[in-house]
Amino acid sequence: MDAKEVKSTISNLEKSVDETTILKLLNILNDEVVPTEKLLRETKVGVVVNKYRSHDNKEISSLVKKMIRSWRDAVQNEKNSKKKSTASSPVSTPASSGSAASTTVPNADKSGSGPAANGKTFTGPRNAKSDGVNTTLYDNPTRNASVGALYSSLAVERDDSPQHIITIASEIESEVFKSEYSKVNDAYRNKLRSFTMNLRNKKNPELRERVLSRQIGAAQFIKMTPNDMAPEALKKEIEKLHKQNLFDAQGATEKRAVTDRFTCGKCKHKKVSYYQMQTRSADEPLTTFCTCENCGNRWKFS
Ligand SMILES: [Zn+2]
Secondary structure, three states, rough: EEEEHHHHHHHHHHHHHOHHHHHHHHHEEEEEEEEHHHHHHHOOHOOOOOOOOOOOHHHHHHHHHHHHHHHHHHHHHHHHHHHHOOOOOOOOOHHHHHHHHHHHHHOOOOOOOOOOOOOOOOOOOOOOOOOOOOOOOOHHHHHHHHHHHHHHHHHHOOOOOOHHHHHHHHHHHHHHHHOOOOOHHHHHHHHHHHHHHHHOOOOOOHHHHHOOOOOOOHHHHHHHHHHHHHHHHHHHHHHHHHHHHHHHHHHHOOOOOOOOOOOOOOOOOEEEEEEEEOOOOOOOOOEEEEEEEOOOEEEEEE
């Protein structure tokens, strides 16, 4: 079917009122249209067909949903392969190609179109709105906003299906809500803030992976402290620092030295041995432990 034929078919479709004719014309379009970006853009067939997605007749609405989904996937695939072949060319502009795909075929498919078609081709970061996902799950706007925030955080650099992300996001929100005895209070807000912040951390893809793969279930996740959630790389760094500190402390005890800089408070002798140690956190001054070599008096200062 060329553009002219497509146009005349959709013009007939728009004039049709009885469901049998509508269904017949939609089936013709479904069978005959070879979905390319050029054809869809030129004929606006996607936009016209999409008007029937909420039709009372279930046969019509489900056919339309199927058609839109497969056309959109075809256009995305076309985009992706084009992008690959021109990857080295500086002329390729992902910004314009991304938006072109979404204007050619309406992005109204709430059920999601599978992982491949989403995320990568859109220029901005993914969120529930850009994925066409409904986050109005409750009467409470704060709870809905929390689900939306979790959604965008979980979606960072991910290509999981919108359905999967919304499922995980709402599970986490529900668990937090339950843990606060079904109240939206300050503790609820603080927890949500901490979880969304940690989940959307670009340096922490491991956390998103473990939560989205359910390696960490929602109930377990909401019990995690910021330290538990820290990226593996950061954890290793902390561990290394900790070991280093212990080593330094041990090293210090071996470096016990005698000096005449200190005076014993008891016998006033100046033959005092001492060592220094990190007794509190790393950024606080060292503590000096002194022993009088004459009378055995011990003291410390920092
Ligand atoms: Zn002394």
